[in-house]
Amino acid sequence: MSILLNGDTRVLVQGITGRQGSFHTNLMIEYGTKVVSGVVPGRGGQVEHGVPVFNTVAEAVAETQPNCGLVLVPAFAAADAVDEQIAAGIDLIVCITEGIPVLDIIPVYHRAAAAGVRLIGPNCPGLITPGDNVKVGILPGQIHIPGPVGLVSRSGTLTYEVVQALTDVGLGQSTCIGIGGDPVIGTNFIDCVWMFQDDPATEGIVVIGEIGGSDEEECAEFIANEVNKPVVAFVAGRAAPPEKRMGHAGAIVSRGSGTAQAKIDAFRAAGVSVADFPADVARLMKERMQG
């Protein structure tokens, strides 16, 4: 078992003929993901890595029945791409694109929510369920092994660092999700921790946060009240100066709020073990799962 992705996941890739789209479609197929169609306006009828390309999402849905959509198009076109997938009835949408204007995503998020669509991202690496050999996005498959740890993160390479450490101590993963580094994202920590708590295959939960916003604090409160599985966290950005954006659009300590220390304190108060450095997450999780 796992969350969101499994052996029945059928993926549509929007932007499949682009440099990123083509590269990652190939990696997804090599990993075992069923990529059933691609969409690029004006390229309908082409074939990319053996996958049929359509002009519109509606056409691709009618012909290939995807149940998950991946968005790998440039920032100026990404919100429209998500919107097109919502309109075509896809109910799990993963948006990798970085640099989308926030005010483009807000109305699209609300349309997704009203339609019961789960949006992951934007500005995220996607998600992976190693036990079913399925990944949607740009996460490197080779560092993952199947197992009992569910992981949710606002970051990309920092996630890979932690995953590698988990894999190195023999702790495999049920599902790993990157929820994205933008200020406004579709799925937050609580959504994912909730799903992991309800997933019988997940025995321990890793939460990787960073400076900016208050998602970590709200998640900590949720964990204190609703979660009985062991949770280990890491929060990046203790050394970050205030009012400076640290790479991710959402990673900023602004007007005194969103500090790493406040998030670490909230997690500790909720009984979550907080690692001092990324790889230490693996040691702490091993301890918590044995205890």
Added chain:
Amino acid sequence: MKIHEYQARELFSAAGLPVPDARVARTPAEARAIAAELDVPVVVKAQVLTGGRGKAGGVKLAADPDEAEAAAEKILGLDVRGYIVEKVIVAMASDIATEIYLGAIVDRQSRSVLLMASAEGGVEIEEIAKTNPAAIIRVAADPATGLASHQAREVGFKLGLDWPQVRQFDSIARKLVQTVVDLDASLAEINPLIITPDGELRAIDAKVNIDDSAVFRHPDLAELRNPEEETGPEREARENGISYVNLDGNIGCMVNGAGLAMSLLDVIQLNGGEPANFLDVGGGANADQVRTAMEIILDDPAVELVLVNIFGGITRCDDVAKGVVAATQELSRTVPLVVRLVGTNEVEGLQILEEAGIAAHRDMVDAVRVAVAGVTA
């Protein structure tokens, strides 16, 4: 992107918000001339890209041109939280009966444009949030249609305004929310919005921050960018698609990925060192980007050593290694290097480094300890 008050005032005026007349002065003599022309009591205000100028002595009232010149003399050159004042505005002074806080922000939690108001104007909103959170009124605008008139009226009445004032407030609040939408702003703030003894509402301050991801579709706003918002290397990095922030330490940092880059700074501090910068070379970094990043890091004379931390997922370690080697051979300035390289094509990457005489680590914490030991404390 941050802009100055005088720039925000112009945007507010264009949006139809009631902003009293003001002009920019770069010298005390210019301040005198503007005050003489306005021929009313004025307020002279420092223009800096940070808050706290009032406490730093950057805002002064002046009854006549003499006083305006003297005020500008004192304010120009002031240091406000690290920013030197190079410009002031000279604005018509207003009689104030009441001060209100009014702001429209893109709110992460409600995923909407949120109008925030408080009867405790003139103080920073985060101060009100700490001392009297119940005094802040919040209402979310509909993402499709904007702030409704009835929402604005409700806030106005909650602030204790009378009906003629609520009518003005309704128009101001909706224009402020629309300003956020039209300009792709992350924040538009009037603090304070005043009520004069005659019952007129006026915006006597203006603050606007623009969403960096949206500047590309606002060429007019892009022109408002102020050079003092970023250092030279920060600008060069932005123009090359690299995320870079100047810090105070001596360990230069090159990392792929923002989260990993932040973590590296944390681990350096945890081990008693001080990072010189944050740098995310980007996903799928190639040899050229690595070389450019190295150039930007070495622009900072405080850098004594460069710590490279790469986790190759999509990024290939051999590409990074080639960039690192090219940089050491081509750049005029050389400092010791500590490299941590793991992941995709790690073996090939390590071989390239070894052939160039550069040792590499597999563990991030080990690499940090070696780097910290390699610089002067």
